[in-house]
Amino acid sequence: MSTSTAKISSFTIHDVRFPTSLSGDGTDAMNTECDYSSAYIVLHTEPPLKDDSGRVLEGHGMTFTIGRGNDIVCAAIRTLADRLLIGRDTEELFSDMGKTYYLLTGDPQLRWIGPEKGVIALATAACINALFDLFAKTRSKPLWKLITDMKPEELVKLIPFKYIDDFITPQEALDWLREKEGNKKRREERVKEVGYPAYTTSVGWLGYSDEKVVRLTKEAIRDGFTHFKLKVGSDPESDKTRIGLVKSVISDPRNFPENYVKPDPSTTRGKNADPNTGCVLMVDANQVWSVNQAIDYMREHIVPLSPWFIEEPTAPDDVLGHAAIRRALKAGTPVVGVASGEHAHNRMLFKQMLQSGSLDVVQIDACRMGGLNEVLAVLLMAAKAGVPVCPHAGGVGLCELVVHLSLIDFLAVSGPSILESETGGLKIPNVLEYVDHLHEHFVYPVEISERGTYEKNPSGSMIGLRGAIGRARDDVEMKHKLRQACNWAEPNKILSSINFTELVDLLCQTHAQCRTVRSNARQLRSYQSESPRTHSELVSFLVQLNQLKRQRSQLHAEHKVESTHKHKRKQQMTSAEKKGKDLPLQGLTQDGWSNEEEATTTCACGAVQMVVPLKAPGLVNTFVCHCADCRKVSASMFATNLTTLDSHTRFTRGEENLTIFAQSHTTTTGRKMTNAFCRTCGTIMYRFGEVAPGTRFMRGGPIDDHTLHDTILKPQVELFAEHRTAWVTPVEGSEQAHGMGTFGG
Secondary structure, three states: OOOOOOEEEEEEEEEEEOOHHHOOOOOOOOOOOOOOEEEEEEEEEEOOOEOOOOOEOOEEEEEEEOOOOHHHHHHHHHHHHHHHOOOOEHHHHHHOHHHHHHHHHOOOOHHHHOOOOHHHHHHHHHHHHHHHHHHHHHOOOEHHHHHHOOOHHHHHHHOOOOOOOOOOOHHHHHHHHHHHHOOHHHHHHHHHHHOEEEEEOOOOOOOOOHHHHHHHHHHHHHOOOOEEEEEOOOOHHHHHHHHHHHHHHHOOHHHOOOOOOOOOHHHHOOOOOOOOOOOEEEEEOOOOOOHHHHHHHHHHHHHHHOOOEEEOOOOOOOHHHHHHHHHHHHOOOOOOEEEEOOOOOOHHHHHHHHHOOOOOEEOOOOOOOOOHHHHHHHHHHHHHHOOOEOOOOOOOOHHHHHHHHHHHHHHHHHOOOOOOOOOOOOOOOOOEEEOOOOHHHEOOOOOEOOOOEEOOOOOEOOOOEOHHHHHHHHOHHHHHHHHHHHHOOOOHHHHOOOOHHHHHHHHHHHOOOOHHHHHHHHHHOOOOOOOHHHHHHHHHHHHHHHHHHHHHHHHHHHHHHHHHHHHHHHHHHHHHHHHHHHOOOHHHHOOOOEOOOEEEEEOOOOOOEEEEEOOOOOEEEEEEEOOHHHHHHHOOOOEEEEEEEHHHOEEEEOHHHEEEEEEOOOOOOOOOEEEEEEOOOOOEEEEEEOOOOOEEEEEOOOEOOHHHHHOOOOOOEEEOHHHOOOOOOOOOOOEEOOOOHHHHO
16 A cells, blocks of 8 residues: 655556457447547656555546547646646545545636536546546555445545535435445455356447357357347348347357356346346447437337337437437337436436436446546436446446446445345346457456456556557557558558558557457568568558458448348339430449449440449549549549459440540649540540559449448548638548649659
8 A cells, every 4th residue: 555645747648549440349320430549648646656566556547439539538638637637646636536526627717618528528537537546556456445445424525416416415325325334345245256247239239240240149148148239220120130130049048058047037127038048138229319210210120129228319418308218118018218328428417317217227437427426426316216327338448447336336335235145146137338349458457257247356447558559559640651551552652651560569459359460460570671571461461451441341331221222222213214214225224233342333324334343452442533634524623533453343334335535644743544434425434544553543423322432432532632622521531632642652
């Protein structure tokens, strides 16, 4: 234990990002491209605080984002820490962490950009998490143990009752905590014996194929899970198919070990558990519906499939909307509950949710509100309302953090005063989310037992990142170059400016989820950067990344638009039949198609049709061009293109109907370029030239399946962005290149 006097002397901040969008992890109906990220702070003291073994203690804190905007949160953390923490005595802060909470949330100018919500609240969470981590380490205890060892009077001092004392007063909270003191020691012994019950979300991301959903569900059963959550809301047919697949697995006793024992009925009461196995299904819409849409969608498509609850069915701060949805679902059969809280930004919103009867399940988040102090307030309000707390824990580091919150809830706040049984698991309805992603990057990753339960923790809050990872993710410029290298056909032109060793480290770390890529990346470490073989291997590796990225995009596209494709084509055929003479050669223009590998591109009159690839290596890249030549040739202010290999592009008809127009030198670059038009209708089909021999720049407009432009064929880069017309909006997420950028070599 270290309680010596020290001051917070400095801090370091890390913008930590993992490209989970490449594998589809984390995808849902609202968040279609998630790069799990952490705005991460480490607090340092002077003199350095040390534990009994002489190890220097630091305070690690974080909040969670899904990519873009992580730097904004880092900036807010930096402002808070610099203004409000530097120079503060640690023991003075620890002696009254309730006062410390108000210190961090009460700056008269910074609170204006909240107050107590949004980016500033996320930053507050990171700072308070870091302080509690250091506090726990100085006492040589896990965070949950630090809190649950406190007397009720000490616990009440941590809680910000301002704005919520109309729901629960400090005296009510004190009385409640005192009542829970009696059997707390036995509850602690029991949870150490059997672990804390968990559920898995890793089986049901929208970006996963049906085969992967089934495989992961069977693996989760073998890992001891009995509660399973899936993402829904993108498409009703896809939702029903995926839910049906999971239900078929979890309701079949043949998929369970011989020694499997059904969960105690007291833990699944009211959850629509499967009668054969006792397993429970939950679904999560991630805010995609309006209130009326949620009610209609649930009644028609989801309620008949009997999940326990629907999570975030509408906007997360629509209190009355959640209440209306809950009332509507309570009137149905079977009864499906409503869960929310992942994006509830402060204790006041939870107060209103509970007062209005909006929730069957409260879902706190370790980083969304202003840290542990606010979480404790919500735990007490939920306990008073008799609503179970099942925290949100998807994302990097959240599982490591939130297990402490669930243990605090069980031991100090909501756990039964009398343990009904000394056999089996905990007899509580609460379950804690577990997502099996990125734990390998933490010094003390959470562990799940063979019973599907969280195991005990070391000191602190468990969110210490391995040092090399934090440093690697700081280099935003390297990530930008990596993205370029993955997107373009000739990555060697970019790699020459990147430190080889650092790049390989980054690749190994960010793609640790993929065994094939991880294996190849590790092999690269055995080579020297100047070796030709190393360079060739690295280029091959980057091509693999490109393929993975496109496969992930295609999988998500299938889930999102698969059912709408047929509907749209049917509408197009019906429209064509009605229009008749308005569509020249209508029989030819209506035979376009697309699948996972290829798609057709057809001129306006239908005389010329080609097939283009949708995956690497045939599909090299996609881009928008604003050069003067593209404007002239396409008679528009810009041109959309996809670069394809000649060897992977073919005609189905009409090659003889093309007119070729060759330019000896283009206006913008002075290079040779040849353009291929349909001689009947004038549609430009493609261009080719000396810039990239062996490839064609296919025009995006003639692609028959226009939905591809929002997914696989979304432009990765804009060339000659400096010439873009003022009223044309940049493509979100694309590289903005000056001139030809790296493409021009």
